[in-house]
Amino acid sequence: MCSYTKAGTGEESGAQVAPQEREVLPTNIKPLHYDLTLEPNFDTFKFSGVETIDFQVNERTDFITLNSLEIEIHEAKLDDVPIKDIIFDTAKQTVTFKLPDHLVKGAVAKLHLKFTGELNNKMAGFYRSSYQEDGKTKYLATTQMEPTDCRRAFPSYDEPSAKAKFTISLVANRDLVCLSNMNEKETILLSDYKKKVVFNTTPLMSTYLVAFIVGDLKYVENNNYRVPIRVYATPGSEHLGQYSADIAAKTLAFFDKKFDIPYPLPKCDMVAIHDFSAGAMENFGLVTYRTVDLLIDPENTNVNTKQRVTEVVMHELAHQWFGNLVTMDFWDGLWLNEGFATWMSWYACDSLYPDWKVWESYVSDSLQHALTLDALRASHPIEVPVKRADEINQIFDAISYSKGSSLLKMISRWLGEDTFIKGVSNYLKKHKWGNTQTSDLWEALSEVSGKDVVKVMDIWTKNIGFPIVKVEENENGEITVTQNRFLATGDVKPEEDKVIYPVFLGLKTSKGIDESLVLDERSKTFKLPTDDGFFKINGDQAGIYRTAYDSSRWTKLGAAGVEGKLSVEDRVGLVADAGSLASSGFIKTSSLLDLVKSWSRESNYVVWDEILTRIGSIKGTLMFEDEATNDALKAFTRDLISTKLNEIGWEFNDSDSFADQQLKSSLFSSAANADDEKAIAYVKESFEKYIQGDKKAIHPNLRATIFNISAKHGDETTFDELFKIYRNPQSIEEKIAALRSLGRFTKPEIMDKVADLLLQTNIIKQQDIYIPMQGLRAHKGGVERLWKWLTDNWDKVYELLPPGLSMLGSVVTLGTSGFTTEEQKQNVEKFFSTKDTKGYNQGLAQSLDIITAKSKWAKRDSKVINEWLSANGYTK
Known part of the structure; x- marks a missing residue:
């Protein structure tokens, strides 16, 4: 998916001895092969199953324990002997079969089961998905096993290290399509209307990767x-x-x-x-x-x-x-799956679509997502200890995906891309069909590069957070660089600042980038190789850290950006660092505003996106301040983008490059959100034409903005029009854009209507509940309405999105993190103080950190921001 004991390799991965505090199954037996037949029933929303599991016995034992959840077992036999003593533990999601006699070590046994399960609507395990066709509701049956929901589909040893082979058969109506991991072996006609599709046996794989689908x-x-x-x-x-x-x-x-x-x-x-x-x-x-x-x-x-x-x-x-052929040993290593797949998708995209220049947008995308979350006290290490099933879903986040991929980007630059890929290939070949720990990858990269990757990367993966590197310029052409833990709240305690990271400084000067310099102690002094005064730390922004300069260097770097001395990655990184340092109190927000004002002629859309994101952060932080400040920030935005916007406009041509299209849509969106008169007039005109039937009146690149702005300035009629588009869309993309725009209405009575829709699963699918919430979170009234909805409907939300699934944490974060004051934070804390926060405690803690950071920023710098806006002529 868009987490330490070491297993063997190949077909031999033996029993594991897991850390005692981890809730895992006993290792007295090991599954070798599952033979599984399932039949979904779309009338009763149940499914029936027949299963035979071949086991290897690892030690003398008289019981077998498997993972099982919401499954009713009708019959159990060991070989041909019935098992009567069956014990369920719902809390631990297990079923234990007490055997009539002991199994001896080295034996192979067969467990035969017949059972019924729920074809649920929780998007977990073996579940039903609904859709409309010719005005009728139809269903298909599908699966989602990761991380720990295979146990909802059939009793299994539901842990990634327990690789086995699977022979799957599906029974269904003859006119339905049946799919599974492997290709079809044969179809057996059971009657005039039923068939059994048998699939070829899989190679060794983990339970979370098993899949089957039945549908039209x-x-x-x-x-x-x-x-x-x-x-x-x-x-x-x-x-x-x-x-x-x-x-x-x-x-x-x-x-x-x-x-x-x-x-x-x-x-x-x-x-x-x-x-x-x-x-x-x-x-x-x-x-x-x-x-x-x-x-x-x-x-x-x-x-x-x-x-x-x-x-x-x-x-x-x-x-x-990476994940399927070679799999992490346990969920601590989830990042290895997700971080690598994220990095590899950027790498492949760059190779196959070079004109997209995705490594430029990587700096404003993956890297910033990683740094933003990891700057919170409530972040977690890349390799995060996981004890219980309900903790696993919470680590499918920007640390596992974005920090993981950023770390791999950093290593690939350090080792060289070709060396890195060669090391990965060696790792996959050595461990194929087996399970690994993170250290196995580091060892493969060490072997191929001759560098001590293990030592360097252990520090990055096993500790929370990242450093800020402060740069002090000395008179004799030297710089002193010092690292400390960085927190968004700007309040690092001594005990939180003990880790010394190996920081790749990437010193950029007029001679190029010196990749050899590493800050592997608290502070170091380096001689600059040139005397022309130009330098930047973290050249091309490949390192995972923030860089803080003195105020005169920020001014010089701003000028260097205008003069063309900085790459796109450098410019994006500078804006992002300045924004983050301003919000956490390391520099004045006026320094950030000075920097971006000096780049009004910037031509790259990625840099513009970062500039506009950072101005958006200021707006979000001052959302609950007086309207005059908000109006002044809009005036600043209009002035900032006016030169470039007038130059390029927002009409699209077939000759527009990928970058041209991105820049036009980005600047148009910013202008419309900042109340630019021409942009607003265009929104109204094109939306009116669109709803009158001219489907070419809105270019796809502008659709989301036009829907959002129409809603922001709209009334009940506009709501009805957007709701109609949502219900009868031209495309899935249009449907999502219309749904998100519903949250942008500012009239209280319409916000009430939108809030009422959130729990109507016949109108907004459970999976999409967060989309209109994103719209509401974008404005003051929406933030307040969202919180009221969440508190008024908490029991219903908790029932709809149980904590064992992943979406509850996202809903809690969206419902709370828009706040900006200490008083609002206390209200959130008070509400959740009486709730069981298991399954979303991490998201809640991160949300509280976000509110704290915004509250401190507003207190510290709102006056500075207003003075700057006034001095530059943006206040009325």
């Missing part, structure tokens, strides 16, 4: 690759999968070559699912996606959506090697 599906395919690639969707939308099928063919061929290991399965299916809690899931050979992340019409899609779909497909396919 159609497909498109690409046959340019060695094995068939198909994209499946419900009838009528399958043609929208061709873009992703074509991407997959190029990507699999690219990874074959880079890893020097052929894709290991006989087919690759990708399926669009209407109800899906994540973005996508890398099930071996049967990858599942949200419809919006797989199905697109490339001719009627905005550039951001096209790039996202491309990267999501590449991310999931990278997992087929």
Whole structure:
């Protein structure tokens, strides 16, 4: 998915001895093979199962314990002997079979089970997904096992190190399509209307990668690759999968070559699912996606959506090697899966679509997501100790994905990209079909590079946070650099500042970048190699840290940016560092404002996005201050972008490059949000034409902005029009844009209407509840209305999104993190003080940290910001 004991390799990975505090299954037995037949019933929303598990007995024992949740077992036999003594532990999600006699070490036994499970609506395990066709509700049955929901589909040894082989059969109506990880072996007709589809046996794999689907599906395919690639969707939308099928063919061929290991399965299916809690899931050979992340019409899609779909497909396919072929030993190593797949998707995207220049946007995307979350006291290490199943979902976050990928980017630059890829290939070859720990990758990279990767990376992966590097300039052409822990709240305690990171300084001067300098102690002094006065730390922004200069150096670097001495990555990094340092109190916010004002002629969209994001952060922090400040910030934004916007406009041509399209849409969005008169007039005119039937009146690149701004200035009629678009969209992308815009209405009675829709799952799918919430969180009235909705409906929210699933944490964060004052923070703390926060405690703690940081920033710098705005002529 868009987490330490060491297993063996190959077919021999033996029993593991897990840390005592971890809730894992006993290792007295080891599953070798599952033979599983399942039949979903769309009338009762149940499924029946018949299962045989072949076990190897590791020690003399008289019991077998498996993971099982919400499954009713009707019959259990060991070989041919019935088992009567069956004990369920709901809290630990296990079932224990007490055997009539002992099993001896080294024996192989067969456990036969018959059971019934719930074809649930929780988007977990074996579940049902609904969709509308010709005015009727139809269903398909699908799976989501990661991280710990295979136990909802069938009793299993549901841990990543317990790799086994699976022979899966599905019983269904003859007119439905049945899919699983492997290709079909045979179809047996059971009656005039039923069939049994038997699939070939899988290679060794973990339970969280098992998948099966039953439904009315159609497909498109690409046959340019060695094995068939198909994209499946419900009838009528399958043609929208061709873009992703074509991407997959190029990507699999690219990874074959880079890893020097052929894709290991006989087919690759990708399926669009209407109800899906994540973005996508890398099930071996049967990858599942949200419809919006797989199905697109490339001719009627905005550039951001096209790039996202491309990267999501590449991310999931990278997992087929990194995660599926070689799997982390336990969930502590989740980052190894997700960080690597994220990095690899950027790498593949850069190679296959060089004109997109994705490494430039990486700095404002992955790196900033990582640094923003990791600057909170409530962050966690990349390698995070996990004890219970309910803790695992909480680490599918920007640390595992974005900090993980940023760390790999840093290592690949240190070692050299070719050396890095060679080390990864060696790692995959050595451990294929087995399980690993993070150190196994570091050892492979050490061997191929001759550098002590293990020592360096252990510090980065096993500690929370990252450093701020302060630069002091001396008179004799030397600089002294000092590292300390960085916190967004600016209140690091001595006991939190003991880790010394190996910081790659990447000293950029007019001679180039010196990659050899490493700050591996608290403070060091270096001689600058030139005397022309130009230098920047963290050249091309490859390191995971913030850099703080004195005020005169910020001014010089601003000038260097204008003079063309800094790369796009450098410029993005400077703005991001200045924004973060201003918000945490290391520099005055006026220094940030001076820097961005000096770059009003900037031509790169990534730099503009970062500039506008940082101004947006100031707006968000001062959201609950007086309106005059907000108006002045809008005036500043209009002035800042006016030169570039007048130069490029917002009309799109076929000749526009990827970068041109990005820049036009970014500046138009900013102008409209800052109440630019021409932009607002264009929004009104084009929206009116659109709802009158002219579907060409809104360019896909401007659609989201036009919907949002129409809502922001709209009334009940506008609401009805956007709601109608949501209910009858031209595309999935349009549907999501309309849904998000519903949260942008500012009239109280319409916000009430939107809040009332959030729990109506027949109107807004459970998976999409956060989308209108994002709209509400963007403005003051919406933030307050969202909190009222969350507190008034807490019991219903908790029931709809149970803590064992991942979405509750996201909803809590969205419902609370928009606040900016200490009093508001106390209200949040008071409300949750009486609640069981298991399963979302991390998200809540992070949200409270965010409010604290904004509160301190506003107290410290609101006067400075107002004085700057006034001095520069932006206040009325």
